Amino acid sequence: MAKNMTEGNVPKLLLGFTIPTILGNVFQLTYNTADSIIVGRFSGEKGLAAIGCAGPIMNIVTFLIVGLCLGASVLMSEYYGAGKKETLQREFSTALLTGLIFTVILSSLLAIFAKPILLLIRTPNDILKETTTYLHIICVGFIATFLYNVYASSLRSIGDSKTPILFLALSAILNIALDLLFVAGLGMGVIGAAWATVISQMVSVSCCIIYVYKKIPTLQLKLHQYVIDMPLFKITVGYSWASAMQQTCLYIGKVFIQAAVNPLGVDSIATFNAVNRVDDFALTPEQSIAHSMTVFLAQNRGAEKKKRVRQGFFWGILIEILYGIFICCVVFGFSSNIMGIFMDGNSKVRELGVLYLTPMAFFYILPAITNGIQGYFRGMGKMKITLVATFVQIVVRVICSYLFAPIYGLQGIAFSCFFGWIGMLLYELPVLFKHWKKY
Numbered sequence: 001m002a003k004n005m006t007e008g009n010v011p012k013l014l015l016g017f018t019i020p021t022i023l024g025n026v027f028q029l030t031y032n033t034a035d036s037i038i039v040g041r042f043s044g045e046k047g048l049a050a051i052g053c054a055g056p057i058m059n060i061v062t063f064l065i066v067g068l069c070l071g072a073s074v075l076m077s078e079y080y081g082a083g084k085k086e087t088l089q090r091e092f093s094t095a096l097l098t099g100l101i102f103t104v105i106l107s108s109l110l111a112i113f114a115k116p117i118l119l120l121i122r123t124p125n126d127i128l129k130e131t132t133t134y135l136h137i138i139c140v141g142f143i144a145t146f147l148y149n150v151y152a153s154s155l156r157s158i159g160d161s162k163t164p165i166l167f168l169a170l171s172a173i174l175n176i177a178l179d180l181l182f183v184a185g186l187g188m189g190v191i192g193a194a195w196a197t198v199i200s201q202m203v204s205v206s207c208c209i210i211y212v213y214k215k216i217p218t219l220q221l222k223l224h225q226y227v228i229d230m231p232l233f234k235i236t237v238g239y240s241w242a243s244a245m246q247q248t249c250l251y252i253g254k255v256f257i258q259a260a261v262n263p264l265g266v267d268s269i270a271t272f273n274a275v276n277r278v279d280d281f282a283l284t285p286e287q288s289i290a291h292s293m294t295v296f297l298a299q300n301r302g303a304e305k306k307k308r309v310r311q312g313f314f315w316g317i318l319i320e321i322l323y324g325i326f327i328c329c330v331v332f333g334f335s336s337n338i339m340g341i342f343m344d345g346n347s348k349v350r351e352l353g354v355l356y357l358t359p360m361a362f363f364y365i366l367p368a369i370t371n372g373i374q375g376y377f378r379g380m381g382k383m384k385i386t387l388v389a390t391f392v393q394i395v396v397r398v399i400c401s402y403l404f405a406p407i408y409g410l411q412g413i414a415f416s417c418f419f420g421w422i423g424m425l426l427y428e429l430p431v432l433f434k435h436w437k438k439y
Contacts, residue, residue: 010296014316015319020287042187049273052121053258054138056255056258063248064244065146068095070378071239072381074378075235076095077376078300078381080157090229094232095227096226100143103146107140122259137195137198141198148201150166154228159299165206166207170207180195182195192419202304256401260402261410267348271356286364286368289320290371297312320368321368323368360414366418369425370389375388389424392424393423396420
C-alpha cells in the first residue's frame with residue numbers, strides 16, 4: 001500500500017522501503033542467475049558462455065527500459081509528495097504509452113541486428129548460433145519487462161515497495177521450475193532457459209497489472225485518461241533520457257568489456273558470466289538503498305522539507321557503507337563456495353572465479369558510496385550529474401580492461417572496476433559538496 005515518506009522516523013522509513021526493494025531486485029536477478037546455474041550444470045561451459053555473451057547486450061535494452069521508468073518514478077514521487085494526484089496520473093499515462101512505443105521499436109531492432117552485434121564483440125563461432133537464438137527469444141519478452149518496471153516503479157513512487165516483490169517471487173520460482181523442466185528435463189539448453197525467462201516475466205507483469213486495477217485507486221486510469229500529456233512528456237524526457245543514457249552507457253561499456261574477455265577463451269567467458277552474477281547480487285542491494293534514497297528525497301523535496309532531505313542522505317550513506325563492509329566479508333570468505341554453485345565439475349572456471357572475486361570483494365565498498373551519491377542526485381532531480389558520473393566510470397573501466405585483461409586475465413577486469421569507481425568518486429565528490437552548500 002502507499003506510504004507517505006514526508007513524515008516519521010527517517011532510518012526506519014528508509015530501511016522499511018529498502019528491504020522489500022532489495023528482495024524484489026534479488027528476485028529479478030534470479031531470472032538470469034537460474035539460467036546460468038542450470039544451463040552451466042546441465043549444458044556445460046559452452047551453454048554458460050552463450051548466456052554470458054548475450055547478457056551484456058540483453059542488459060543494454062533491459063536497463064535502458066529501467067532507466068526510462070526510473071526517470072518517470074522520480075517525477076511521480078515528487079508529485080505524490082506534493083499531493084498532486086491528477087498530475088501523477090497524467091505522468092503515469094504518459095510514461096506508460098511512450099515507453100511501450102519505445103520498447104517495441106527497440107526490441108525489434110535488437111532482434112534484427114542480434115547476430116551482427118555478437119560478431120562485432122568477437123563471440124566465438126562455436127557458441128554464436130545458440131547465443132543469437134537466445135537473444136531472439138528474449139526480445140519477445142521485453143514488452144513484459146517494460147510493463148512490469150513501469151508499474152513497479154509507479155507503486156514504489158507512492159511508497160509501496162512490498163507488493164512488486166510478491167509477484168517477482170512468484171515468477172522467480174516459476175522461472176526456476178521452467179528452467180529445470182526445459183533445460184534439465186527436456187534438454188532444450190539455452191533455448192529452454194530463454195523461454196523460461198520470457199514466460200516468467202509475463203506472469204509477473206500480469207499479476208502486477210491486475211493488482212493495480214483492483215487495489216490502487218491512484219493508478220487506476222479510465223480509458224479516456226490514457227493520453228500522452230505533451231508538457232509532461234517534455235519534462236519526463238528531461239528526467240528519463242539522462243537516467244536511460246546512464247544505464248545504457250554503463251551496459252554498452254560492459255559489452256566492450258565482454259569483447260575484452262572473449263579472446264581469453266570459453267573458460268574465461270563462462271567464468272565471467274558466473275562472476276557477473278555474483279557482482280549483480282552483491283551490488284543490487286547497494287542500488288536498492290540508493291533507489292530508496294531517491295524516492296525519500298524526491299517526496300520530501302516535493303513537500304519542501306529540506307531538513308529531512310539532508311537526514312535522508314546521511315542515513316542512506318551510512319546504510320550503504322555498512323552493507324559494503326558486510327558483503328566484502330561474505331564474498332571474500334566464501335568465494336570458492338560461491339563459484340562451486342555455478343560449475344562444480346570445472347576446476348578451471350572455479351579457479352578463475354576465485355582469482356576475480358578475491359580482490360573484487362574489497363572493492364564493493366566503493367560502489368556503495370557512489371550509489372548513495374547517485375541516489376541523492378536523482379532524488380534532487382539532477383539526472384545529468386548521474387549520467388556524467390557513470391560515463392566517467394565506464395570509460396575508465398573499459399580502457400583499463402583492454403590494458404589489463406591481456407596481461408592479468410579476469411583479475412585485471414576486477415582491477416578495472418576499482419579504477420572506474422575511483423574515477424567516478426573523483427568526479428562526484430566535488431559536485432556533491434558544491435550542491436550541498438547551495439541547497
